[in-house]
C-alpha cells in the first residue's frame with residue numbers, strides 16, 4: 676500500500692452511532708473495527724472503557740506520515756465536496772467548512788492517540804480479507820465507509836472473502852453504507868445477500884439515522900445461525 680494513494684478520512688463516535696454501527700447495548704462487547712483508518716471512534720470508545728481493536732493498512736505508517744497525508748488530502752477533499760455539493764445532504768452538517776473541521780478534529784484526536792494505541796495493540800496493521808484473530812474472538816466486527824463504498828476498487832470476490840473473514844472472527848458483522856462512491860446501490864450487494872442466505876446466515880438491513888451521502892442511510896447486520 677502506498678500512502679499517497681490513500682485518502683485518510685475519519686469519522687467520530689457520534690457518526691458511528693448514527694450509522695447504527697454502535698449503540699449503548701454494545702458496551703460490554705469486544706469490538707473489531709475493520710478499516711477504521713484515522714477515525715476517532717477507537718479512542719473515544721477506549722476512553723469510555725469499551726474494548727475495541729481497529730485494523731487498517733494505514734497503521735503501518737507512523738503518526739507524522741499519516742498527519743502529512745491528512746493535511747495534503749483535506750484540501751483536495753474540500754474541493755471535491757464543493758464541486759459535488761448536491762450529492763450530499765447538508766442537514767446535520769450545514770456546509771463544507773463545518774464538515775472539514777469536524778473531520779480534522781476527529782483525525783487529530785486519532786493522531787494524538789495513535790502511537791500509544793499502537794503499542795497497546797488497539798490499532799493493528801492488518802487488512803481484509805485475511806485477519807490474524809481467532810474464530811469468534813470478537814462479539815462485533817464493523818466496516819464504516821470501506822466495504823461496498825469502494826465497490827469499483829474491490830471486486831465481488833474480495834467482498835465475499837472479507838465479509839466471511841469478519842464472520843469468522845466475530846459473532847456479528849455490521850456494514851455501512853450499502854452504496855458505492857457514485858451514490859448507487861453497490862453492484863456487489865445483491866450477490867452478497869444471496870450468498871449469505873444460501874450459506875445459512877441471518878441478516879437484516881436496517882434504516883440508520885445517518886445520511887450524508889444522498890441515499891446512504893442503511894446498515895447491513897449479519898449474524899450466525
Ligand SMILES: C[S@@+](CC[C@H](N)C(=O)[O-])C[C@H]1O[C@@H](n2cnc3c(N)ncnc32)[C@H](O)[C@@H]1O
Nearest residue numbers: 684685686710711712714733802803819820821
Ligand atoms: C474512507 S476510509 C473510512 C475510515 C473510517 N472507517 C470512517 O468511516 O471514518 C476507508 C478506510 O479503509 C481502509 N482500507 C483500505 N483497504 C483495506 C483493507 N484491505 N482492509 C481494511 N481496511 C482497508 C483505508 O486505509 C481507509 O482507512
